[in-house]
Amino acid sequence: MAESLPLIIRKATQNDLYEILQIEKVSFSLPWDMDTFISTLNNPRGKNIVALMGQALTFDILNHNMDLCQRTKREYQMSRPDPAEVLVGYCFAFEMRSMIHLLNLAVMPEFRRKGIGRALVGEIISLAALSNRQSIFLEVRMSNESAKCLYRSMGFRHVCTWKRYYIDTGEDADVMVKTI
Ligand SMILES: CC(C)(COP(=O)(O)OP(=O)(O)OC[C@H]1O[C@@H](n2cnc3c(N)ncnc32)[C@H](O)[C@@H]1OP(=O)(O)O)[C@@H](O)C(=O)NCCC(=O)NCCS
Numbered sequence: 001m002a003e004s005l006p007l008i009i010r011k012a013t014q015n016d017l018y019e020i021l022q023i024e025k026v027s028f029s030l031p032w033d034m035d036t037f038i039s040t041l042n043n044p045r046g047k048n049i050v051a052l053m054g055q056a057l058t059f060d061i062l063n064h065n066m067d068l069c070q071r072t073k074r075e076y077q078m079s080r081p082d083p084a085e086v087l088v089g090y091c092f093a094f095e096m097r098s099m100i101h102l103l104n105l106a107v108m109p110e111f112r113r114k115g116i117g118r119a120l121v122g123e124i125i126s127l128a129a130l131s132n133r134q135s136i137f138l139e140v141r142m143s144n145e146s147a148k149c150l151y152r153s154m155g156f157r158h159v160c161t162w163k164r165y166y167i168d169t170g171e172d173a174d175v176m177v178k179t180i
Pocket of ligand 1: 027028052068072075104105107111113114115116117121139140141144145146147149150151153
């Protein structure tokens with residue numbers, strides 16, 4: 001299924017931030033705010049990408065959700081550089097010496113289980129390899145089985161646990177690493 005989606009992955013820009021924030025809010029109990037996204041985007045060591053799909057296909061899938069549909073249409077008129085595309089996911093990462101720290105990954109709920117998360121992480125792995133990084137690491141809520149399943153399937157392994165890492169629930173974080 002993933003292979004048949006007309007998915008475009010490109011570098012994230014400030015014009016993407018409105019749509020990114022909408023996805024962020026529905027994806028995390030502790031969402032990043034606009035300032036955090038802007039400072040990560042402006043960081044020269046950032047590896048920040050977005051996934052886009054064609055408007056017609058996206059509207060077909062979103063047809064049952066008029067609120068989101070209308071909001072997305074408004075957003076096209078406001079700031080989308082190419083109104084034929086809808087932003088459906090993103091991944092923000094950061095170079096740290098020989099490693100890449102994967103900071104944030106989310107896919108619009110209506111578009112999950114279609115291979116978009118895998119495509120985004122795959123692109124970060126390719127970028128890391130191109131810039132001669134040796135490994136990628138990330139932290140993930142212990143209870144986030146879907147994300148852990150994705151990472152495991154892409155060769156990440158659990159290396160340690162950071163106790164009570166998340167301030168909203170006190171949940172532990174699993175730290176996962178992939179060698180490139
Ligand atoms: C985690 C997330 C990014 C995955 O994105 P996605 O586009 O749905 O992932 P993919 O379709 O590429 O899935 C790839 C693999 O991950 C695993 N996976 C993804 N979602 C899963 C789920 N709900 N249950 C079990 N496994 C899942 C599967 O192995 C899947 O492969 P398969 O569909 O061939 O079985 C998405 O669920 C999301 O945005 N979650 C909320 C934000 C979040 O938790 N981000 C990660 C923070 S560390």
